[in-house]
Amino acid sequence: MLAFLLKRLSMAVLVALTVSSLTFSLNFLSGDPAIALGGESATEADLQTIRETYGYDKPIPVQYINWLTRAVQGDLGQSHYLNQPVSEEIFQRLPTTMALGLCALVFALALSIPLGVLAAIRPNSLLDRFALTIAVVGQAMPSFWFGLTMMLWFAINWRILPVSGSDSWKHFVMPSIALGYYITPGVMRLTRAGMLEVLRSDYIRTARAKGVSKFSLLFKHALRNAIIPVVSLAAVQFGFMLGGSIVIETIFAINGLGFLAWESIQRADLPMMQAIVLVLSFFYIALTFFADVLNAWLDPRIRIG
Amino acid sequence: MTNTTKPILSIRNLTVALPVKIERANAVQNLTFDVRPKEILCVVGESGSGKSITSLATMGLLASSLRVTGGEIEFDGRDVLTLDQAEHNALRGDRMAMIFQEPMTALNPAYTVGDQIAEVFRVHRDYDGDERRKRTLKLLEEVRLPDPERLYNSYPHQLSGGQRQRIMIAMALALDPKLLIADEPTTALDVTTQKQILHLLKQLNANHDAGIMFITHDFSVVAEIADRVVVMRHGQIVEQGTAQEVLSNPQHPYTRALIDAVPRRAQDRDHVVSEHPVVIDVQNLNKTFHTAGSMFKKSRTVSAVKNISFQVRRGETLGIVGESGSGKTTLVRCLMRLIDPDSGAINISGVDFASQTSAALRQHRKDIQIVFQDPYGSLNPRRTIGSQLIQGAINFGVSREEAWDRVYKLLEIVQMPKYSVHRYPSQFSGGQRQRLCIARALVVNPKVLIADEAVSALDVSIQREVLKLINDIRDRLGLTVIFITHDLRVAAQICDEVLVMKHGEVVERGGVGRIFTAPEHDYTKALIAAQPGQDWEIPMMAEFAPQAAARKVGTL
Numbered sequence: 001m002l003a004f005l006l007k008r009l010s011m012a013v014l015v016a017l018t019v020s021s022l023t024f025s026l027n028f029l030s031g032d033p034a035i036a037l038g039g040e041s042a043t044e045a046d047l048q049t050i051r052e053t054y055g056y057d058k059p060i061p062v063q064y065i066n067w068l069t070r071a072v073q074g075d076l077g078q079s080h081y082l083n084q085p086v087s088e089e090i091f092q093r094l095p096t097t098m099a100l101g102l103c104a105l106v107f108a109l110a111l112s113i114p115l116g117v118l119a120a121i122r123p124n125s126l127l128d129r130f131a132l133t134i135a136v137v138g139q140a141m142p143s144f145w146f147g148l149t150m151m152l153w154f155a156i157n158w159r160i161l162p163v164s165g166s167d168s169w170k171h172f173v174m175p176s177i178a179l180g181y182y183i184t185p186g187v188m189r190l191t192r193a194g195m196l197e198v199l200r201s202d203y204i205r206t207a208r209a210k211g212v213s214k215f216s217l218l219f220k221h222a223l224r225n226a227i228i229p230v231v232s233l234a235a236v237q238f239g240f241m242l243g244g245s246i247v248i249e250t251i252f253a254i255n256g257l258g259f260l261a262w263e264s265i266q267r268a269d270l271p272m273m274q275a276i277v278l279v280l281s282f283f284y285i286a287l288t289f290f291a292d293v294l295n296a297w298l299d300p301r302i303r304i305g
Numbered sequence: 306m307t308n309t310t311k312p313i314l315s316i317r318n319l320t321v322a323l324p325v326k327i328e329r330a331n332a333v334q335n336l337t338f339d340v341r342p343k344e345i346l347c348v349v350g351e352s353g354s355g356k357s358i359t360s361l362a363t364m365g366l367l368a369s370s371l372r373v374t375g376g377e378i379e380f381d382g383r384d385v386l387t388l389d390q391a392e393h394n395a396l397r398g399d400r401m402a403m404i405f406q407e408p409m410t411a412l413n414p415a416y417t418v419g420d421q422i423a424e425v426f427r428v429h430r431d432y433d434g435d436e437r438r439k440r441t442l443k444l445l446e447e448v449r450l451p452d453p454e455r456l457y458n459s460y461p462h463q464l465s466g467g468q469r470q471r472i473m474i475a476m477a478l479a480l481d482p483k484l485l486i487a488d489e490p491t492t493a494l495d496v497t498t499q500k501q502i503l504h505l506l507k508q509l510n511a512n513h514d515a516g517i518m519f520i521t522h523d524f525s526v527v528a529e530i531a532d533r534v535v536v537m538r539h540g541q542i543v544e545q546g547t548a549q550e551v552l553s554n555p556q557h558p559y560t561r562a563l564i565d566a567v568p569r570r571a572q573d574r575d576h577v578v579s580e581h582p583v584v585i586d587v588q589n590l591n592k593t594f595h596t597a598g599s600m601f602k603k604s605r606t607v608s609a610v611k612n613i614s615f616q617v618r619r620g621e622t623l624g625i626v627g628e629s630g631s632g633k634t635t636l637v638r639c640l641m642r643l644i645d646p647d648s649g650a651i652n653i654s655g656v657d658f659a660s661q662t663s664a665a666l667r668q669h670r671k672d673i674q675i676v677f678q679d680p681y682g683s684l685n686p687r688r689t690i691g692s693q694l695i696q697g698a699i700n701f702g703v704s705r706e707e708a709w710d711r712v713y714k715l716l717e718i719v720q721m722p723k724y725s726v727h728r729y730p731s732q733f734s735g736g737q738r739q740r741l742c743i744a745r746a747l748v749v750n751p752k753v754l755i756a757d758e759a760v761s762a763l764d765v766s767i768q769r770e771v772l773k774l775i776n777d778i779r780d781r782l783g784l785t786v787i788f789i790t791h792d793l794r795v796a797a798q799i800c801d802e803v804l805v806m807k808h809g810e811v812v813e814r815g816g817v818g819r820i821f822t823a824p825e826h827d828y829t830k831a832l833i834a835a836q837p838g839q840d841w842e843i844p845m846m847a848e849f850a851p852q853a854a855a856r857k858v859g860t861l
Contacts, residue, residue, distance in 0.1 A: 202410040208366055209405075210476065211398035211428050214390070224415045300460040301414055 001303050004296055012289045019281040020071065024064050026274050032056075036270070037080065076278065077271035081264070086275040089260065094279070096166055097245055097256035103172050104180035105238050112184045113230070116191025117223065123196060131192070135185035143244060147178035147251045164253040175252045179244055183237035190233055194226030201225075228299050235291035239284040312339035313483045313516045314363065319376035321358055321367070321540075332358045332371060333540040340484060340516040345506075347527045347548070348520045349563070350537035351764035352735075356520045359537075360486045362386075363518075364403050365393035381483060399429040402477035406489040408469035412461035418472045419445075419457030425479040444475040448505060466629075467498035471505070478509060485515045491526065495628040495791060500835040503529055522764060524567045525794070525838030528552055536560045552841055566765040567843060568794035581619040584752055584785040585640075588614050590649035590659075592639050609635035610646070611809040617802075619752075622779060622786040624800030624817070626793055626832070632809035633789050637755055640787070641673055642666055654752050671701050674746035678758035680738035684730040690741055691726030697749045708748070715744040718781070719774060736767035740774065747778070754779070755787045760795060772799050793832055797821060805829045 027033050034050040035042070042050070051057040055066060070077070076087045111134075119131040154174060155163040165171050198204065199222055207221045242258075249258035257276060264272040296302045319336040323329065333355035340346045350356045361367045363378050365385060377384045380401060385393065397403075405411045412421060422444060423437040432440065438457070445453035448471040461469055470490060477485055487506065491499040507530055510517055521527060527534055531548040536557065544557040555561045592610040609632040617623045625633045639646040642658050651658040656669045677683045685693060691712065698708035713723055719740040730738060739759060746754055756775060760768040776799055779786050790796050796803055796817070803820050805813040805828065813826040824830045 202405060202407055203413040205366060206405065206411045206473070206476075207413065207424075209364055209397055209403040210425050211394045211396070212424065213394060213428070216428075221413055225413070299415060300417075301462050304460060304463065 001296065004303060005293065008289055008292045012285050016282060016285050019285070020068060020278060021064065023274055023278045023281065024067055026277070027063075027270070028060075033270070036268075071278070076275035079264075079269055079272045081267040081269040081272070086272045089272070090257065090275055090279055093255060093257050093260050096254060097242070097249070097258060100172060100175055100179065100245060100249070100254060100256060101238065101241055103176035104183075104241055105234070106180075107176050108180035108183045108187060108237075109234065111180070112188035113191050113227075116188040117195055117218065119188070119192045120195030120199060120226075121218065128192075131188060135188055138181050138185040141181075143178050143182045144247050144251055146181060147174065147248055150174045150178060151252075164251075166252075166254040166256065171252070171254070175248050175254060178251075179241055179248045182244055183234075183241060186237060187230060187234055190230050191226065194229055195222055198222045198226045224298055228295055231291050231294050231298070235287045238287055239280075242280050242283060310341050310343075312341045313381060314340040314518070315377075315379045316359070316363070317377045317379065319359065319362065319378060320374045321355070321362055322372050322374045324370045329539060331374070331540055333362075333537075336376070336537075336540075336542060338535050338542065338545060340518050342483065342514050342516050343510065344532040345510055345517045345519055345530050346533045346535065347531035348518060348535045348537060349522065349524065349527055351522055351563070351766065353539070354537040355540035356537050357488055358540075360403065360488055360518060360520055363484075364397060364401060364486065365390075366403075395429070398425050398476075398482075399480045400482050401484040401486070402480075402482040403486040403488065404470070404473045404477050404490045406492050408466050408473055408493060411473055412469055414461055417458050417460055418464065418469075419459075422472065422476050422479060425476055429480055440479070441475075444479055445472075447478070447509075448472075448475045450475075465498075466494055467501065470494060470498075470502055474502075474505065474509070478513065478515075481513060482515055484518065486518045486520070488520045489522070490519075492521070492523070496793070496837075497628065497831060497835045499526075499837065503837060506530065523837070524552070524564055524765075525836065525841070528838030528841035536563070553844055555844070562766060564843065566769040567838075568765075568769075568792070568798050579618050579621060581621070583616045584619045584654050585615075585617040585623075585787070586650070586652040587616070587640070588650040588652075590614070590636070590639060590651065591647045592635055592644070593647055594635075608809045610639060613649075613804075613811055615804060615811070615814065617753075617785050617787065619785055620779065620783055621802065622776075622788055622800045624796035624803040625787060625789045625806060626791070626796050626803055627806035628791055628832075630808075631806040633806050634757065635809075636806070637675070637757055637787065637789060641670075641675060641755070668701070671697070671749035672751055673753040673755065674749060674751040675755040675757060676739070676742045676746050676759045678761050680735050680742055680762065681730075683742055684738060684745075686730050688729075689726065690728055690730065690733075694726065694741070694745050694748055697745060701749055711748055711750075712744070715747050718747075718778060719744045734767075736763055736771060739763060739767075739771050743771075743774065743778070747782070751784070753785045753787065755789070757789045758791065759788075761790065761792065768795070775799060793821075793836060805832065 033054070034047045034056050037050050037054070038047050055063055058066070067077075074087055075085065076090070078084070079086045079089065082089060115131040115134065119128040122128060151163055151174060154161045161173055162168070162171050204217065204221060207217055212221065245256065245258035246261050247258070248254070249256045250262045253259070257280070261273065261276045264276065316339070317337050320334050321332045323332050336355075336359060338346070348356045348359065358367065358371065362373055363380070363385065365388070367373070373386055378386055380396070385396070388396070412418060419438070419441050422441045426432050426437040426440060442453045442457060445456055450456050450468060450471050456464075456468075461472075464472070473490075490506075491502050494502060503526065506517065506519075519530065527548065533546065534548050534551040535545040536543050536551065536559065538559050544551060544555065544560045551560065552564070555564055590610055590613045591608070594607045594609055596605045596607075611632075613636060615623070625636065627633045635644070638644045640651060640653075640658070642651075642663070646659055649659060653669075653673055656672065658666065658669070658673075684690075694712045694715070695705070695708040698711055699705065703711070712726065716723055716725060721737065721740050721744070725733070725741065730741075733741065742759075754775075759775070760771050763771060772795065775786060775788075778784060788796065788800055800817050803815065803817055804811050805820070805826065807828050813820065813824065813829045820829060821833065824833055
């Protein structure tokens with residue numbers, strides 16, 4: 001188990017390094033970053049000052065190492081727009097986005113896994129059709145549109161939930177559903193398929209021959225085996241959700257990382273965007289690592305080779 | 306023997322309906338038999354005879370698409386068909402238990418085997434954790450598993466097939482059931498493991514009171530363990546009686562046919578060296594597999610083929626016999642250059658198969674063709690038989706008309722109707738598919754035909770027909786055959802010479818008669834001794850497999 005963990009951990013570190021170098025290269029997207037900063041009216045002397053101030057005159061590998069050293073210490077650079085360290089702003093907004101992401105994930109799993117299991121117990125039943133409908137609708141409907149529709153009914157027509165903002169838990173209900181619904185179809189279909197396959201397997205028949213109760217059959221013997229691919233998928237989907245939060249946070253004016261990303265894009269605040277991409281990628285890597293660990297715990301064949 | 310005791314299970318006029326009329330309306334029809342305490346009743350039949358459905362109905366595990374439409378299954382004084390799920394659950398694992406065919410998949414991969422056995426106690430008894438563990442360890446000992454303490458915490462994937470089957474048996478015996486149903490419990494195991502498991506079951510039968518209903522297709526196994534026998538065909542009983550009666554004096558024609566199809570021990574015939582030219586010449590062949598190591602895992606090296614040399618002459622059949630993991634499949638894959646050997650020479654009718662580049666080898670590949678074990682998996686389900694059959698010939702530059710000519714000719718040889726070409730694989734039975742696979746291999750006019758466990762998945766009666774077909778084709782087309790099998794009895798029927806393999810090495814080689822009557826190597830002796838039904842004098846001998854030297858070798 002320890003060997004497995006170390007192996008996964010070293011891979012996660014490798015991926016993180018790769019991602020960081022890609023993020024760093026964003027600096028050079030528009031050619032000379034000094035021109036991008038100085039604008040069209042900057043003189044050659046101005047550009048030279050900018051280059052020296054931000055270290056753009058050094059060789060690129062040196063720039064990368066310097067940037068990485070600072071990043072590891074928590075210094076992700078200086079926002080061009082806000083004129084303050086980007087990390088301050090990011091870590092102030094991060095909890096909001098995390099809360100939103102977690103709520104959305106809990107909502108998505110709480111909806112999709114039970115529905116997937118129920119659909120698998122009674123394939124082609126009314127319940128299965130209902131679950132399928134939910135999946136198809138979820139896949140077909142853009143999350144921003146779903147968010148706006150909810151806003152129209154719950155906030156404007158019925159006035160039971162606040163329209164936008166992030167002041168109380170009530171503000172998080174609609175955005176969490178909008179964001180979580182987006183990943184529900186995939187997770188549900190995979191749970192259903194996994195359960196169907198496992199329920200047909202020989203070891204389920206063995207468990208039935210032992211006289212194991214239906215409940216224990218489903219949740220102890222079947223679900224543990226069926227959920228393994230779902231764990232991996234959920235981790236990936238959670239990553240997508242962090243990306244999706246840009247849209248949802250903007251619509252619901254939630255003061256989180258996604259909203260900040262949108263603001264920074266508008267302000268062409270490159271260091272801020274760079275830092276956000278980096279932070280989100282690291283969460284993504286951490287999630288994948290966590291999913292691997294969870295799977296190893298669930299499946300001894302992964303743990304003990 | 307114990308005819309006077311009250312039966313623990315009596316099945317009366319049981320009828321189970323099939324969902325749609327596929328071949329017949331009922332899976333089993335009007336079935337009546339008893340299982341008494343302490344006896345082993347063998348239910349014998351080929352695939353589709355309804356023997357598994359009978360056992361699943363008794364256990365209350367029938368698929369929901371199958372309905373019992375008539376009769377009773379009286380277990381310990383109650384008709385189990387009238388029980389509800391909860392009542393049946395209370396019986397299962399406690400007073401009736403079952404062992405299944407496939408030990409590799411019958412255990413939950415996510416839990417330790419100890420916990421899976423202990424679960425039986427948790428479901429049916431109020432023992433505390435210590436008591437459950439103690440009893441589980443005792444069971445592990447009773448089924449003679451080494452080091453019970455360590456095994457308790459092992460996961461299924463860490464155990465061999467035989468060990469897993471012992472776990473299944475331990476699980477079934479946990480609460481000393483009155484009825485034990487064993488559905489082909491040794492079919493998926495190697496012959497030496499099979500012997501141990503059969504031995505174990507017999508011993509347990511002596512120490513426990515359970516009546517055992519043992520389902521099998523193999524009359525040799527019946528001869529080994531049965532007290533009484535029920536023979537089933539198409540869902541009906543055709544014959545039942547004591548083992549003695551049925552085995553030595555079968556009455557029903559179907560029972561006779563089944564017993565007649567049992568592969569016999571080799572007759573005492575000498576291997577005569579034929580004068581035909583050598584077609585396959587293998588010298589010092591080696592193949593080693595390395596599993597890549599990493600920072601945390603040591604790399605492993607397995608010698609799958611160790612320094613093997615042999616020759617086969619035209620018109621001969623060489624048997625390669627060994628248990629799983631003995632390296633026989635690796636040897637054949639090297640021979641066909643599906644994988645590259647590490648060293649050694651392979652010469653197949655004058656072509657160097659060991660060291661040529663694959664591109665240079667391509668046009669010679671038609672000389673050596675193979676038929677695989679699983680006739681269900683080796684035909685593409687989405688293409689017609691015809692298009693699959695002509696493909697090989699066309700690949701080697703034969704015109705369409707000529708390819709079709711050959712296909713029709715071969716269909717005749719493998720005794721399949723011409724219209725087969727328009728059909729899809731799913732429309733054929735296992736035996737028919739294997740005939741089609743043979744035709745597919747022959748369509749490129751090979752010089753060597755390899756049969757890799759080609760009859761292992763087939764019922765005995767069909768097995769016999771396919772063996773006869775391979776024999777006929779060899780003589781008619783002048784083929785050289787390499788026949789790979791784990792079953793010595795099958796090898797005895799068709800081969801001239803046999804290589805016995807163990808751990809990648811040839812431990813013994815010789816003519817079929819000699820190997821069977823006077824084996825020299827201990828492993829060969831063990832293999833032969835492990836054959837079930839040794840003491841059974843099979844009635845009504847019928848024989849084929851003439852000797853190679855005496856055979857006339859034809860050409861196509």
